[in-house]
Amino acid sequence: NAGVMQNPRHLVRRRGQEARLRCSPMKGHSHVYWYRQLPEEGLKFMVYLQKENIIDESGMPKERFSAEFPKEGPSILRIQQVVRGDSAAYFCASSPSSNYEQYFGPGTRLTVT
Amino acid sequence: GENVEQHPSTLSVQEGDSAVIKCTYSDSASNYFPWYKQELGKGPQLIIDIRSNVGEKKDQRIAVTLNKTAKHFSLHITETQPEDSAVYFCAASRGSGGYQKVTFGTGTKLQVIP
Numbered sequence: 258n259a260g261v262m263q264n265p266r267h268l269v270r271r272r273g274q275e276a277r278l279r280c281s282p283m284k285g286h287s288h289v290y291w292y293r294q295l296p297e298e299g300l301k302f303m304v305y306l307q308k309e310n311i312i313d314e315s316g317m318p319k320e321r322f323s324a325e326f327p328k329e330g331p332s333i334l335r336i337q338q339v340v341r342g343d344s345a346a347y348f349c350a351s352s353p354s355s356n357y358e359q360y361f362g363p364g365t366r367l368t369v370t
Numbered sequence: 371g372e373n374v375e376q377h378p379s380t381l382s383v384q385e386g387d388s389a390v391i392k393c394t395y396s397d398s399a400s401n402y403f404p405w406y407k408q409e410l411g412k413g414p415q416l417i418i419d420i421r422s423n424v425g426e427k428k429d430q431r432i433a434v435t436l437n438k439t440a441k442h443f444s445l446h447i448t449e450t451q452p453e454d455s456a457v458y459f460c461a462a463s464r465g466s467g468g469y470q471k472v473t474f475g476t477g478t479k480l481q482v483i484p
Contacts, residue, residue: 261413263413288469290472292474297477298476298477299376299459299474299475299476299477300414300459300474301474302471302472302473305469305471312469313469313471348413348414357470358404358416358419359404359416359470359472360416361406361413361414361415361416362413363411363412363413364412364413
């Protein structure tokens with residue numbers, strides 16, 4: 258039973274480029290959460306999605322960031338026109354329902370040069 | 371919104387000793403408190419959790435206590451081993467709009483010295 262999968266594990270982008278981060282939840286999980294972790298800091302909530310719906314995006318910057326979780330395929334976190342301050346580890350987590358434990362993926366480490 | 375504070379930020383113990391990490395939260399409506407272990411280069415792994423209707427929970431060498439009145443909860447690791455070395459995060463969560471929005475503490479880097 259595979260866990261939460263994220264790819265790529267490492268991503269390098271130059272300033273101004275776009276970054277696309279993918280998350281495949283655990284089998285049977287229809288709830289996905291994205292978090293950002295800066296070096297030496299805790300995880301900060303960004304967005305919560307269910308299939309085809311954004312439920313809470315209160316932690317996601319309104320500019321340049323977007324997320325989706327289509328009916329088929331992985332959840333995507335998209336960062337347009339990246340800046341150096343976007344360099345961080347981005348984790349997604351999934352759960353089988355809204356009121357249940359969240360299981361984390363291994364993360365995508367984004368470096369903006 | 372919820373605010374979770376975690377102490378200490380770093381902790382060194384001798385192998386076999388106990389380690390205690392403490393957290394406080396601000397939102398009295400929080401009702402679920404998970405603890406995560408994060409090893410270098412990996413994602414957080416849920417190690418134990420406690421819900422607000424329980425004061426203490428134990429799983430082998432790990433235990434968590436919750437004091438709802440004081441709004442603090444703690445992680446206790448007994449008989450520490452080198453493989454316990456990692457960063458530990460506490461978190462607090464409450465049902466909000468039908469789901470558990472989780473707020474994390476800032477983490478404790480635990481080093482177990484052989």
